[in-house]
Amino acid sequence: MTSVPARRARRHDPGRRDRLVDTTLDVIAEQGVAAATHRAIARAADVPLGSLTYHFGSLTELLAAAFTRHVDAVAERFDERMRAAPDRAAALEALVEHLTGDLLGSPRDLVLAVELYVAAARDPALRAVTQDWMSRSRRSLERHLDRVTAREVDALVEGLVLHSALSTDPMDADRIRSALHRLAG
Amino acid sequence: MTSVPARRARRHDPGRRDRLVDTTLDVIAEQGVAAATHRAIARAADVPLGSLTYHFGSLTELLAAAFTRHVDAVAERFDERMRAAPDRAAALEALVEHLTGDLLGSPRDLVLAVELYVAAARDPALRAVTQDWMSRSRRSLERHLDRVTAREVDALVEGLVLHSALSTDPMDADRIRSALHRLAG
DNA sequence: GGCTCATAGGAACGAACGTACACAACGGCC
DNA sequence: GGCCGTTGTGTACGTTCGTTCCTATGAGCC
Numbered sequence: 478m479t480s481v482p483a484r485r486a487r488r489h490d491p492g493r494r495d496r497l498v499d500t501t502l503d504v505i506a507e508q509g510v511a512a513a514t515h516r517a518i519a520r521a522a523d524v525p526l527g528s529l530t531y532h533f534g535s536l537t538e539l540l541a542a543a544f545t546r547h548v549d550a551v552a553e554r555f556d557e558r559m560r561a562a563p564d565r566a567a568a569l570e571a572l573v574e575h576l577t578g579d580l581l582g583s584p585r586d587l588v589l590a591v592e593l594y595v596a597a598a599r600d601p602a603l604r605a606v607t608q609d610w611m612s613r614s615r616r617s618l619e620r621h622l623d624r625v626t627a628r629e630v631d632a633l634v635e636g637l638v639l640h641s642a643l644s645t646d647p648m649d650a651d652r653i654r655s656a657l658h659r660l661a662g
Numbered sequence: 663m664t665s666v667p668a669r670r671a672r673r674h675d676p677g678r679r680d681r682l683v684d685t686t687l688d689v690i691a692e693q694g695v696a697a698a699t700h701r702a703i704a705r706a707a708d709v710p711l712g713s714l715t716y717h718f719g720s721l722t723e724l725l726a727a728a729f730t731r732h733v734d735a736v737a738e739r740f741d742e743r744m745r746a747a748p749d750r751a752a753a754l755e756a757l758v759e760h761l762t763g764d765l766l767g768s769p770r771d772l773v774l775a776v777e778l779y780v781a782a783a784r785d786p787a788l789r790a791v792t793q794d795w796m797s798r799s800r801r802s803l804e805r806h807l808d809r810v811t812a813r814e815v816d817a818l819v820e821g822l823v824l825h826s827a828l829s830t831d832p833m834d835a836d837r838i839r840s841a842l843h844r845l846a847g
Numbered sequence: 848g849g850c851t852c853a854t855a856g857g858a859a860c861g862a863a864c865g866t867a868c869a870c871a872a873c874g875g876c877c
Numbered sequence: 878g879g880c881c882g883t884t885g886t887g888t889a890c891g892t893t894c895g896t897t898c899c900t901a902t903g904a905g906c907c
Contacts, residue, residue, distance in 0.1 A: 635824050656818075
């Protein structure tokens with residue numbers, strides 16, 4: 478009588494689709510793209526397996542949706558910073574802050590970035606997401622830097638992110654600031 | 663009578679182990695780490711499936727051997743260039759040459775680099791290979807650059823490689839040269 | 848020539864995967 | 878309240894995977 482019949486999420490579950498996208502990002506961040514299977518995501522989101530193929534036609538479609546959401550968030554956050562900067566010097570400092578605070582401070586974002594890089598190298602659908610990210614990032618930088626410099630800075634930033642993700646001793650804020658100033662100062 | 667009985671590699675096959683490592687690199691370059699399965703590699707090398715687990719205790723061990731061989735080759739080639747450079751300016755030009763000629767000119771090396779990055783992000787055994795690569799690369803740069811600059815240049819190079827692998831319009835030699843000189847010139 | 852052991856070969860196992868599909872449940876409309 | 882179409886659920890199928898294991902072979906030594 479006092480049984481607990483509904484151990485699973487409620488039957489009627491609006492917003493489940495959204496939640497699945499978020500959970501997918503969690504799984505990718507914690508276990509990598511290779512481990513982001515239908516079953517792993519379903520387990521993490523506490524929904525039945527069939528629910529995934531109902532909401533998303535294929536696993537690739539789900540992964541693309543997840544990466545798109547992540548890229549949107551990061552790109553928007555970065556552009557806000559660039560928009561808020563009154564001049565070039567402030568923009569560079571904001572970039573340092575973005576790198577040392579937002580990105581390098583969050584292993585999750587770092588891992589997601591690298592996972593996206595690699596997944597995009599093989600999957601054309603994901604490559605579009607990556608290229609969108611790169612072009613948005615460059616556009617944000619061009620608010621305060623000329624096109625050529627923006628491109629160089631973008632490449633340096635990419636390298637810094639990668640180094641931080643894979644190296645044991647990441648660069649600190651001072652070194653990053655000095656490199657950026659030498660490149661764009 | 664004129665049949666072709668032995669379609670497979672000879673029964674006695676010294677050097678097969680070496681050949682397997684090379685074939686593994688080929689498969690990774692052509693189809694990615696995710697597709698580098700025992701069966702795919704065995705097919706590509708034209709050896710029976712069991713041969714792989716005989717020579718290598720596990721798939722990870724084989725992948726590590728393959729990436730190690732690749733990193734050794736690239737790092738040695740790069741250090742040769744740095745050793746040959748008489749001064750700092752020549753070293754920078756050699757670096758430009760290394761990037762535009764060796765690396766960016768060869769999609770294979772580019773792809774292998776990115777695949778290694780991503781595989782290393784998850785597998786500790788492969789991370790050791792990546793870190794060895796990074797430290798060797800930095801040491802080669804330090805033949806002509808101070809430690810701090812070498813580190814910055816290394817990060818920029820990493821970013822350039824990644825951009826080239828994923829972007830549709832890679833930077834050309836002039837832009838790379840200009841960025842390097844601004845950072846290290 | 849016979850023995851021995853490292854190497855070669857192929858079949859098999861259990862697990863995990865993406866996806867398909869038939870059925871259950873329920874909100875919205877009459 | 879009863880119908881209907883959307884949404885949710887659980888099972889099953891076929892494939893592929895890493896790995897194991899048993900057998901066959903032949904080169905090197907006596």
